[in-house]
Amino acid sequence: MTLPAAKSIAICVSAVVVTLGVGAMLFVWSGAYNVAASEQHFAVTHWLLDFVKRRSVETQSLLISAPPLDDPDLVRLGGAHYHGGCAPCHGGPGDPRNPVVQQMYPEPADLPIAAPSWTPGQLFWIAKNGLKFTGMPAWVAQNRDDEVWAVVAFLRALPKMSDAEYRRLAIGEAEAPRSGMLELAALGSRAEILSRCHRCHETESSPSANRLVPKLVGQSQAYLEMSLRNYANGLRSSGIMQPIAAELDEANLVEAAKHYAQHRSVGKMASAPLMSEKIERGRRIATAGVPEKGIPPCLACHAGKSAATFPKLEGQHAAYIVGQLRLWRRGLRDRTVQGAIMAAIAPRLTDEQIEDLAAYFESVATMQVPTEAPPPPPPAPPRAPVRRR
Template sequence: MRRSRRILGIGLAAILLAGAAVFSLGEFYNLTAIRQHPLWVFRGIALGRDALIGMEAEYVAVPDGFELRADPASAALYQKHCAQCHGAPGVAAEEFALGMMPVPSNLAAAAKRRPAQEVYWFIRYGLKMSGMPAWDMRMSEADMWRLTGFVGAMPGLSPAAYAELLEQAGELPDAIRPVAVEAGPLKTAIGSVERGRAAMQVHACRSCHLIPGIVGAPDVFVGPPLDEAGGRAYIAGVLRNTPDNMVRWIMDPQAVDPLSAMPSLGVSEALARDMAAYLYSLSSLDRSKAEPEGDEDR
């Protein structure tokens, strides 16, 4: 028994020492963006990331007619929403991206080693703790595949050809447009609670509000907590709390109250209904089921 305990103690001590060595030598304690992890840590993280993404990307279905193509529309879309971090042929990334850690990858190089399914996966879902955002619910499916095709064509695109495509495109298009959401079983009379939670996450609502079910900083008080937003008599003190008014407020708060600090995020009506469904699901008093009294506006 004593021998077994001694062996167990030695084993635990060895594990602790190994963990301390990895923590120290890997510089996990250094949180600055100036000091990068050692090469072996960087390679290890990349190996695990690529293995997991490769498995998930296998389930991505490439749409019919997809092709690697660089045209004016896709070049303009890339310039407005991707070039700031990743650069483009003959175009450097913005200054803020040059100081990021890890540095955003050069997509012309990434396109040579990643299949279209993986490129699309990165565009749609993003990557935690890398600065890469998720464009799901904020960019149309067609535009995400258009960007995928453009990235795949970038290795053969010269700086002069890229500049010519942008000149032909003219004004840069905005990918933030109403996004169609596939019909599915509704969990409330308004929209899908689960999809609403995800929509609030990808639209960064948690950066200003405390929202149950969405992880973030514990002391965010820019806007009011939303745990009882669905049960309040009025929305933002301006509109009676009804489902239609909640959707109206989420889609364009500045149109309802120009003095509000809440910005308009380009949320489509379909996603606004899902977000409203999630907010009503949090409240102990669900006013989505109550009959409105009098005028809708205060």
């Protein structure tokens, strides 16, 4: 091809591209394209958007490998979160979607039907990152993959779930209002608020509830209030507790903390600690620390008589204790002065020491009911910078 011929072809192609570009801009500018959610896409647009979504999720989630997801407590925790965090849009067995939500476009998928078309890794990616231009939100606490996996564990079980089983997993034994928009609306009475907490936390009739959910009974009111405020203002990250705490107004927050702090110890007192080598190893670290590794005795701070805002660990679920110590080792839960104390201690513990300590604390008698006497004033915590991220 001669040079002038190539040049004129290039000019023609550029002219066509510029014309198309300007045409597209004019079309957008004119407002002729209808963004109404009440109007369906053309079939081809619909197909294209769906294709883009599927290919994007497939590629973005390629490197994600799922942890074991069969733990019934993981499924239960995922189900309890699903009821408040997902069902208002997606519905569930025996819990139809609200008519308002059905007018979203695209309409939130019917997950019992849609979930099996995705692998666990893909479901994880969607639940963690959300989907642009659809209204599907990202997970509130982006650093809490452990929580997102609980939801995935539940989504895997969802397709085969009966209405009754869904209700048991999502709502537990507590009588709670059905989901729908109610859950997102302003809070009601004290009983209604507590019924929400009872979906996951212990009640008089089910004292041990879920091993992955902390026992609250026996903690001081000061610690419970502080924890709820830290969730509400995002200083303690949890995609499960942050939205719940943020919905509580000050009076309700104090009420909820008071309820658990004043509650009589529930359930049977644990029998004499079942001594095993593991528990004994844990007890030694808890009482004497490991001085050569810079690990202080846990009970210096975690015994009943410590500062009111220091949590008690006696009788707490081992799985929860392990989970929280791992958060500190991953550099999380360190954004408050109190959290920074543990951030300096937890990374010094080995996996085995963490397991031993958790087994020891769980084996100690059920959390003690707080005494009438006010707790001693808190010792000045070690100074640590509050980091933002």
